[in-house]
Amino acid sequence: MALNIQSKRLTQLRQWLAGLEKEQHWCIMITADPDALASALALKFIMGRRVQQVTIARTNAVTRPDNLAMIRYLRIPVVEWKPEMQEEFSHFAMVDSQPHHSPAYADIHFSVIIDHHPCSAEHPLEAGFLDIRPQMGATSTILTRYLRALKKRPGRLLSTALLYGIRTDTATFERGGGEDDLQAYQWLTRHADNSILRRIIRSEYLLGWLPLFSRAFRYLRECRGKGMHAHVGKVSSADLLVAIADFFTRVHGLKWVVVSGVVGDGGIVIFRGDGSRHLGRLADACFYDVGSGGGHSALARAEFPLSALSAADRGDVGNFVHTRVQTRKLRAATAVDI
Ligand SMILES: [Mn+2]
Known part of the structure; x- marks a missing residue:
């Protein structure tokens, strides 16, 4: 049974990827935290060169030193979202959040929504590709499963990002996270860079x-x-x-x-x-x-x-x-x- 659900999702993911076109300009919108940043980076990697452009845009300010370190050391190409940017893009995706979570998302149609927060009955979701799994401790776990299923090996920086995403959302498995998160975490450790991970974790303070x-x-x-x-x-x-x-x-x-x-x-x-x-x-x-x-x-x-x-x-x-x-x-x- 579980296998069927899994493969149905994989078929949908493959169909969505196959439907991407070279002239499309995509924007992945996030409320930047480690899980969202890592998930966006993974989705961008999965979309690859199938489309003209994939931009990651954040609707919040990044102030925490570990998040700033993550963006810098893992070279995450995230830009600040401005409403006037909307016309630059033909398609929008959202990871680790849902459209009703922020007024910044109100006027945008999302073709892709991937999240681990529970759905609410008042806000039914509609998207060409939709994957909401509240049983997962992190959206990074969902994206890691995509990578494994599609047999796409993540590089050192992306693996480290996903690892840090899972680590943050589960408080290193102290406050949540299940078997799926643990499995993803273990798989990622094989590809990640421990010294960069340590530098991010240790970035606790700012000079100011x-x-x-x-x-x-x-x-x-x-x-x-x-x-x-x-x-x-x-x-x-x-x-x-x-x-x-x-x-x-x-x-x-x-x-x-x-x-x-x-x-x-x-x-x-x-x-x-x-x-x-x-x-x-x-x-x-x-x-x-x-x-x-x-x-x-x-x-x-x-x-x-x-x-x-x-x-x-x-x-x-x-x-x-x-x-x-x-x-x-x-x-x-x-x-x-x-
Ligand atoms: Mn999350």
Whole structure:
């Protein structure tokens, strides 16, 4: 049975490929993340020289350092999508997403949709070639299966891209991914470049973030014996606070860390730890009366508007956070556990 379904899909894929024509200009649209980038690169490789042109266009900005590293080291030819580009193309494909996922896709007809997100009944999909498989941990797994079935051997860079796509979407099989993903992953490791993969994985920070790390190191103060707090002041995004907090989790002997900063007109506090102290409850206890806080034992977050603080506290948010984390008593567990 499974074999029949598989071969029916393969027949459809072959039919679609056979129907491609030399004068066509294709655009593969993505919301760029590792799985989407890898899947688009694989689809472009499969389409090969059957058509005039295959452009990969992203509708979002790429800011994460590992994604920037992936594009650079794997030489993924992705361009920023602009609505006026639409007339340059005769055909559109979409991987790792569905047309209703973004308003940027609204006015476009897609001839190909390949995705692993579930379909929704409100948004029926229509495309010349359609392959939606929610049971797959990554769209990269679906594309890897195409390569294997079509007996197309991917090069070093494409294999590494697909590997990183599966790795990211399944959190290296810690958070999803099944037998199919594992099989694809194993097959890809034979063709991939481990040293490039390692460079991508290790690209965790951007140069522009280093001054923030420097501020965090200078501020670092002890909290309740086993923890540390660092306030980094104004930052452009809470992601930077998360990156700094995650960095500190690599320090052996540091049980937990609190990294705070100001984003726009609000204070954000990121908690990370080894689970020995319930940080979700701590985050709640420290900030529930000025904002909100919560999370798991090893991973929590609190936010508050600066307008909720006194003028003196607003003038020294770092000290406000520090005093709270240092002195607040936990509330009853029932108040936060849901
Ligand atoms: Mn995906």
